[in-house]
Amino acid sequence: MQELTIVQTVADLESDTRLDPVVTQANRLYSTLFASRRLRDLLHGVPLGHPLHPLAVQVPLGAFTSSAVLDLFPKTARQSKLLVGLGIVSAIPSIAAGWVDWLSLHRQQQRVGIVHAAANATAVGLYVISYLQRGRGHQASGRLFGYAGLAVMSIGGYLGGHLAYRQASGANHAEDVPHLMPSGWQVLAPLEELPDGELSTMDVAGQPLLVLRRGHAVSVLSNTCSHLSGPLNQGELVDEESGSTCVSCPWHGSVFDVETGAVVHGPATSPQPRFITRVQDGVVQVQLPGADG
Ligand code: FES
Numbered sequence: 195m196q197e198l199t200i201v202q203t204v205a206d207l208e209s210d211t212r213l214d215p216v217v218t219q220a221n222r223l224y225s226t227l228f229a230s231r232r233l234r235d236l237l238h239g240v241p242l243g244h245p246l247h248p249l250a251v252q253v254p255l256g257a258f259t260s261s262a263v264l265d266l267f268p269k270t271a272r273q274s275k276l277l278v279g280l281g282i283v284s285a286i287p288s289i290a291a292g293w294v295d296w297l298s299l300h301r302q303q304q305r306v307g308i309v310h311a312a313a314n315a316t317a318v319g320l321y322v323i324s325y326l327q328r329g330r331g332h333q334a335s336g337r338l339f340g341y342a343g344l345a346v347m348s349i350g351g352y353l354g355g356h357l358a359y360r361q362a363s364g365a366n367h368a369e370d371v372p373h374l375m376p377s378g379w380q381v382l383a384p385l386e387e388l389p390d391g392e393l394s395t396m397d398v399a400g401q402p403l404l405v406l407r408r409g410h411a412v413s414v415l416s417n418t419c420s421h422l423s424g425p426l427n428q429g430e431l432v433d434e435e436s437g438s439t440c441v442s443c444p445w446h447g448s449v450f451d452v453e454t455g456a457v458v459h460g461p462a463t464s465p466q467p468r469f470i471t472r473v474q475d476g477v478v479q480v481q482l483p484g485a486d487g
Contacts, residue, residue, distance in 0.1 A: 204356050207309055208302040217304045220311075224293045231459060237287075237294040238460030245364040245463055247295050250288035251354075255347070257281035258321060262344050265337045275328040278321055278340060285318050295364060298446035298461035300422065303363045306356055313350035317343045366464035368420040375401055375485035382471070382478040388412065393441060395427035398480060399487070403469065404441065406431070406452050413452045414469035414480050419443045421462035426450070434458055 207213070228234050239246035261277035264270040289311075296307045320343035328336035357363050380398045388394060388407040395402050395417050402417035404426045417426050424445030432440050432449060440449045440458050448462035455468035469480040 200352070204306065204353060205360070207306045207353075208361070210305055213305045213308055214301075217301070217308055220293075220308060221297065221304075224297055228290075228294050228297065234294050235460050237291045238298075239291070239463050240457055240460045243463055244366075245291070245295055247288060247291040248358070248364065250284075250291050253284035254281040254288060254318075255351070257284065258317075258340070258344060258347060261340060265340060271328065271333050274340075275325065275336070278325045278328065278336075282318060282321055282325060285314075289314070289318075295461065298421070299363050300361075303357060303361045306353060306361065307363075310350055310353035310357060313346055313353060317347035317350055319343075320346060363422070366420050367423045368416050368418050368464065368467055371401060371416045371418070371467040372482055372484045372486060374487045375399055375482045376487050377481075377485045379472070379479040379481045382412075382414070382480045385410070385412070385473055385476055385478050388478065393427050393429070393431060395425070402427075403480065404452075404466075406439070406441075410473065412471045412473070412478050413439075414471055415441075415450065415452065415455050416467040416469075419445065419448060419462060420457075420464040420466055421446060421448050421460075424448075426466070 228237070237246055242249070257277045258281040261274045261281065264274040264277065292311065296304060296311070299307060320339050324336045324339035324343060327339060358365070376399050382398060382405070383396055385407070388405060390407050390409065394405045396405055397403070404415045404417040406413045415426065419426055421443065422445060424443045426441050426443055429442045429444045432442050434440050434449070438451045438453060440451050442449050443462070446461050447459070448457065449459040450456065450462070450466045451458055455466035457463060457465055467482060469482050471478055471480050
């Protein structure tokens with residue numbers, strides 16, 4: 195089956211450097227606006243365990259679409275206006291979550307993301323006009339602006355799909371590790387060969403692992419950051435207020451507990467695969483629970 199023309203058009207946006215001045219300005223603006231790490235973690239969806247944005251958009255999408263259906267029937271003006279209003283208000287947190295995720299993407303993803311955001315902002319603008327027109331009693335033009343909003347929102351949705359599935363923004367980039375690691379204990383290295391108190395990386399069964407030895411204790415995580423595959427061994431060790439030792443990803447600053455692999459700070463929302471370890475005859479062995487590779 196042949197691809198639609200729009201597929202290549204959207205793919206071309208990834209390398210369209212004409213978008214870069216806008217991307218740079220938006221980076222500046224939204225980095226300042228969302229400077230609070232606590233707010234960013236919330237909007238990324240760290241407490242949810244996956245990105246908040248795709249969940250948050252369900253409310254405005256549902257409200258706008260329902261309003262479009264109601265507009266096909268007589269005597270539904272009041273209910274339809276209410277749904278348009280709900281869509282506009284509920285779009286605010288989903289837009290905020292989208293921008294926070296956007297700040298921690300690769301440039302190719304940001305280019306597509308900025309067009310996705312522009313399409314959705316246009317759609318919301320059209321719905322605001324639709325709402326105002328309905329409030330003034332101009333039902334026909336209110337409906338027309340609503341349908342125009344729906345059409346533009348569909349383009350924004352297509353771009354969002356490209357970002358999420360083709361460019362894998364928001365996906366867990368460490369999900370495949372258990373399927374690539376063999377089950378059972380695997381040899382890592384002699385304990386004495388591991389640097390003490392420093393992050394290092396070692397390959398086991400072709401998988402890069404992050405290793406932190408502290409005396410006789412060895413903590414091991416997948417080295418591939420679950421956010422966008424950054425190399426964690428090139429990050430920094432940080433001590434969190436909770437007292438846990440963590441690693442900060444060098445690419446976008448996600449922070450993971452070295453002992454458990456849990457996400458302490460986003461943009462990552464999925465934990466790092468965490469290996470259990472043992473020392474036998476001076477040799478460190480690792481095992482990934484659930485590995486079936
Ligand atoms: S790759 Fe983005 S935080 Fe690690």
